[in-house]
Amino acid sequence: MWLTGLPASGKKVLASVLATRLFKDGIEVYTLDSVKIRGSLSSDLGFSRNDRRENIRRAAELAAIMARSGLVVIAAFIAPYAEDRARARSVAENFHEIFLDMPLELCEARDKDDRYTRARKGYVSNFTGISAPYEVPDNPEVTLSLQEIDSGSACDILVEYVKKHFVNFT
Amino acid sequence: MWLTGLPASGKKVLASVLATRLFKDGIEVYTLDSVKIRGSLSSDLGFSRNDRRENIRRAAELAAIMARSGLVVIAAFIAPYAEDRARARSVAENFHEIFLDMPLELCEARDKDDRYTRARKGYVSNFTGISAPYEVPDNPEVTLSLQEIDSGSACDILVEYVKKHFVNFT
Numbered sequence: 001m002w003l004t005g006l007p008a009s010g011k012k013v014l015a016s017v018l019a020t021r022l023f024k025d026g027i028e029v030y031t032l033d034s035v036k037i038r039g040s041l042s043s044d045l046g047f048s049r050n051d052r053r054e055n056i057r058r059a060a061e062l063a064a065i066m067a068r069s070g071l072v073v074i075a076a077f078i079a080p081y082a083e084d085r086a087r088a089r090s091v092a093e094n095f096h097e098i099f100l101d102m103p104l105e106l107c108e109a110r111d112k113d114d115r116y117t118r119a120r121k122g123y124v125s126n127f128t129g130i131s132a133p134y135e136v137p138d139n140p141e142v143t144l145s146l147q148e149i150d151s152g153s154a155c156d157i158l159v160e161y162v163k164k165h166f167v168n169f170t
Numbered sequence: 171m172w173l174t175g176l177p178a179s180g181k182k183v184l185a186s187v188l189a190t191r192l193f194k195d196g197i198e199v200y201t202l203d204s205v206k207i208r209g210s211l212s213s214d215l216g217f218s219r220n221d222r223r224e225n226i227r228r229a230a231e232l233a234a235i236m237a238r239s240g241l242v243v244i245a246a247f248i249a250p251y252a253e254d255r256a257r258a259r260s261v262a263e264n265f266h267e268i269f270l271d272m273p274l275e276l277c278e279a280r281d282k283d284d285r286y287t288r289a290r291k292g293y294v295s296n297f298t299g300i301s302a303p304y305e306v307p308d309n310p311e312v313t314l315s316l317q318e319i320d321s322g323s324a325c326d327i328l329v330e331y332v333k334k335h336f337v338n339f340t
Contacts, residue, residue: 032235062235
């Protein structure tokens with residue numbers, strides 16, 4: 001389950017809530033996100049186009065290996081380039097792209113970590129949505145319009161989705 | 171559980187037999203080895219000193235992440251450099267180095283894949299034991315002298331070891 005969206009679109013929180021819900025229902029699940037990967041597997045990488053490509057490549061390979069162990073893997077990564085997400089899809093056997101659709105202005109308004117503010121001031125370069133592109137998914141399996149539904153409803157949708165599409169657990 | 175030893179010392183077979191035994195006892199387990207990693211996560215790497223270091227680094231990070239998901243991870247890698255194994259140890263929370271102690275001559279004699287033959291003829295460079303070093307572990311948690319015990323007994327020892335040292339399962 002690959003959650004993609006702008007910074008502060010709610011990927012990591014949704015991944016965490018979803019994981020907790022699935023776990024309570026007896027589904028073994030593991031979440032991966034940028035913080036976990038960039039401090040370990042991708043500790044040698046930055047945020048250039050090439051480094052982002054390699055970071056997503058490694059995250060996808062990791063997710064695919066973990067999925068083969070029988071876990072439902074929830075990967076929460078901006079993954080702003082369609083090309084990189086397509087490659088991630090090609091690596092995993094059971095890949096589902098979940099697009100967290102939230103306008104830039106809203107993401108910016110709700111960003112508690114002031115990442116957008118720092119990016120606007122130029123303290124951070126290559127920041128997705130400000131100084132680096134986010135390519136909206138063309139054909140994601142699920143689009144969650146987070147302006148229209150709350151995160152609880154979004155989670156409900158994904159719980160049902162996982163139960164339907166990860167056949168080991170139905 | 172990090173299994174280290176010369177090429178053809180029996181790492182991968184032992185890992186596989188051990189995984190099957192543990193699985194039958196209800197312990198969730200996953201094996202990682204060079205074939206799995208070099209075709210995916212480390213597909214950009216070769217066999218130079220630097221590339222070997224990076225390959226083992228990624229394998230260790232992967233193993234650590236998978237272990238955090240609750241699996242017992244059995245990693246079967248030559249990992250010929252003590253420095254790389256020490257770094258792998260520092261990454262994982264519950265690291266156990268298992269040294270498969272088997273003389274070079276025996277490994278060479280039992281190598282069905284003729285890797286040693288090709289290395290001796292110079293078709294393969296940087297081959298551990300022939301044209302690249304294998305640094306014998308100084309202080310492994312377990313040393314299995316595979317000249318003295320058969321692989322069934324080796325597996326028995328490791329099954330007991332896992333049950334003792336992976337506390338979630340005892």
